[in-house]
Structure formats: C-alpha cells, structure tokens
Amino acid sequence: MNNRLILISALSLMAAGAVAAPKDYPQPEGMRPGMSEYWTPQPKVVTPGDIATNSAPSDAIVLFDGKNLDAWKSSRTGEAAGWDVHDGVVTVNKSHGDIQTKDNFDSFQLHLEWMVPENIHGESQGRGNSGVFLQGLYEVQVLDCYDNETYVNGMTGSIYKQKAPTANVMRKPGEWNVYDIIYTSPVFNEDGTYKVHPKVTVIQNGCVIVNNYDIQGTTEYVGFPRVVKHGDGPIILQSHGDPSEPISFRNIWLRPL
Ligand code: MG
Numbered sequence: 001m002n003n004r005l006i007l008i009s010a011l012s013l014m015a016a017g018a019v020a021a022p023k024d025y026p027q028p029e030g031m032r033p034g035m036s037e038y039w040t041p042q043p044k045v046v047t048p049g050d051i052a053t054n055s056a057p058s059d060a061i062v063l064f065d066g067k068n069l070d071a072w073k074s075s076r077t078g079e080a081a082g083w084d085v086h087d088g089v090v091t092v093n094k095s096h097g098d099i100q101t102k103d104n105f106d107s108f109q110l111h112l113e114w115m116v117p118e119n120i121h122g123e124s125q126g127r128g129n130s131g132v133f134l135q136g137l138y139e140v141q142v143l144d145c146y147d148n149e150t151y152v153n154g155m156t157g158s159i160y161k162q163k164a165p166t167a168n169v170m171r172k173p174g175e176w177n178v179y180d181i182i183y184t185s186p187v188f189n190e191d192g193t194y195k196v197h198p199k200v201t202v203i204q205n206g207c208v209i210v211n212n213y214d215i216q217g218t219t220e221y222v223g224f225p226r227v228v229k230h231g232d233g234p235i236i237l238q239s240h241g242d243p244s245e246p247i248s249f250r251n252i253w254l255r256p257l
Contacts (some may be wrong), residue, residue: 005095005110021213022113029093037107039254046058046059054113054251055251056111057255059255060253060254060257061103061254061255061256062109062252062253063101063112063235063252064090064112064249064250066088066089066250066251067088068085069083069085069090069099070099071102072100073100073101073102073233074096074098074099075098075099075236076097081096081099082095082099082241085089085139088250089115089248089249089250090249091246091247091248091249092237092239092246093246094240094241094246096239098236098237098238098239099239100133100234100236102234102239103234104135104231104233104234105135105233105234106232106256107183107256107257108182108183108254109180109181109184109254109257110132110134110182110235110250110253110256110257111178111179111180111181111251111252111253112178112179112180112249112250112252113249113250113251113252114142114175114179114247115174115176115177115248116176116247117174117246118174118202119173119245120129120244122244124148124150124151124241125154125242126242126244127148127153127242128173128244128245129141129142129238129240129242129244130143130178130240130247131236132181132236132237132240133234133235133236133237134182134198134233134235135185135198135232135233136233136235137200137219137224137228137230138159138219139159139160139199140160140179140181140210141154141156141157141160142238143155143156144156144173144244145170146171146172148206152164153157156170156177157194157202157210158210159200159210159213159219160219161220162215162225163210163213165204166208166211167207169204169225170204176206176250177204177242178205178206179203179204180202181200181202182201182203183198183199184198184199184200185198185232187203188229192228192229197214197216199214200212200213201213233243235254
C-alpha cells in the first residue's frame with residue numbers, strides 16, 4: 001500500500017468514528033400571556049339586584065315580588081295557593097297546607113327572605129317551623145332557632161334530619177332572615193341509585209352554614225332518607241302543623257344554573 005492509500009484509509013476511519021453533530025430540531029415556542037387566555041364565549045350581561053331594595057338580578061325568575069302568588073299553587077289541590085299576601089309579604093295560611101311553584105326546576109340558585117313574628121311562641125320544632133323543599137324532595141329547614149334549642153339536624157338551615165348547620169346565625173323574631181341556597185340536581189344510575197348526589201350550599205344572612213353537602217336522599221320525618229329517581233321538581237314552601245304563629249316570606253327569586 002502506498003502512502004496515498006494509507007492516508008485515505010486513515011481519514012475514512014476517522015470520519016466513521018466521529019460524533020455526529022446534534023440535529024437542529026424545532027423547539028417549543030416560548031409562552032406568552034395570551035396563550036393561556038380565552039375570550040369566548042363571553043358571559044351574558046346581568047344587571048345585579050339593587051342593594052338598597054334587595055331586588056332580583058335581571059336574569060332571575062321572580063317567584064314572589066310582594067304582589068301575588070301567580071307563580072305558586074296549592075300542593076294539596078293544585079288550585080290557587082291560598083296563603084295571605086299583604087304589605088308586600090306572604091304569610092303562611094296553615095289551613096291551606098304547603099304551596100309549590102307551578103314550574104319545575106333543575107339546578108338553581110334560590111333567594112328568599114323569611115321572618116317569624118315578633119310575638120312568636122313555642123319551643124323546639126314547634127316555633128316558626130316551615131321549610132324549603134328543593135325539587136320537592138329535600139328540605140332546607142326554616143325554624144326560629146333564636147334562643148330556641150332543638151335537635152341539631154333539625155335546626156334552622158339544616159338539611160332536615162341529615163346535616164346540621166355549622167352555625168346559628170338567626171336574627172331575632174320580627175327581623176328578616178335571608179336564605180341563598182345553591183342546589184345542584186343529582187345524576188342517577190340506571191338502577192335508580194345516585195351516580196352523583198344532589199348537592200346543596202345554604203347561606204343564611206351572609207354566612208355559609210351548609211357547604212356543598214351531598215344530600216343523602218329524601219327528607220323523611222320518620223326513618224332515614226330514601227333514594228328516589230326523579231327529574232326536575234318544584235320549590236315547595238312548607239305549612240307546618242305546629243300551633244305557633246305563622247311565618248312570612250318575601251322577595252323570592254331563582255336563577256337556573
Ligand atoms: Mg320544616
């Protein structure tokens with residue numbers, strides 16, 4: 001082998017053993033603020049209620065504005081609700097029983113205000129008892145628990161016989177209490193059990209007293225909650241059979257969620 005061939009062979013071996021230069025792949029783009037921002041769909045514009053008068057937001061379904069009970073009917077007969085509308089409020093008329101909305105609802109935010117009369121009498125569950133039934137099945141208790149003890153899972157704002165409120169934020173008899181209730185309807189399995197429980201948050205007088213609670217089933221006075229497959233349902237206001245002076249409601253509105 002002459003010197004020229006030796007040189008070519010050596011250069012070839014060196015080239016074969018050399019480390020290849022890294023390939024120049026494209027790199028991810030650097031993040032910019034706009035990459036994690038989205039602009040559509042824009043939420044609808046809603047005019048909130050007036051703080052001074054506590055009126056309903058512009059997209060709410062007004063269930064009672066102090067004038068009439070046109071949105072309600074008797075649970076017992078399906079006829080006119082029969083409670084007493086006066087002075088911008090509605091007072092329970094116990095002879096007519098429960099009333100319920102004519103419409104049925106899925107998930108919602110519900111606002112209502114209620115007051116037990118200043119001269120209320122009675123004790124424990126027999127003192128200003130009423131209730132708000134969600135989808136007609138699950139009761140958020142209404143009761144005068146101002147200086148009035150009862151079983152805790154039957155207190156004001158409890159999910160009756162299921163969940164005690166985390167605080168007693170009652171105003172005195174003769175003063176208005178405010179409920180804001182956020183309710184998410186359940187999802188059912190085919191066999192009628194809950195796939196996702198109904199959920200409820202109760203805010204009384206600005207304080208969360210039940211926080212995103214998984215409702216266990218229907219409200220039962222005797223026995224434990226039952227799971228009953230259902231669809232949309234009404235809001236029912238309870239006319240309780242206790243002999244104490246009837247309570248009043250005002251300013252009831254609902255926003256479907
Ligand atoms: Mg009740």
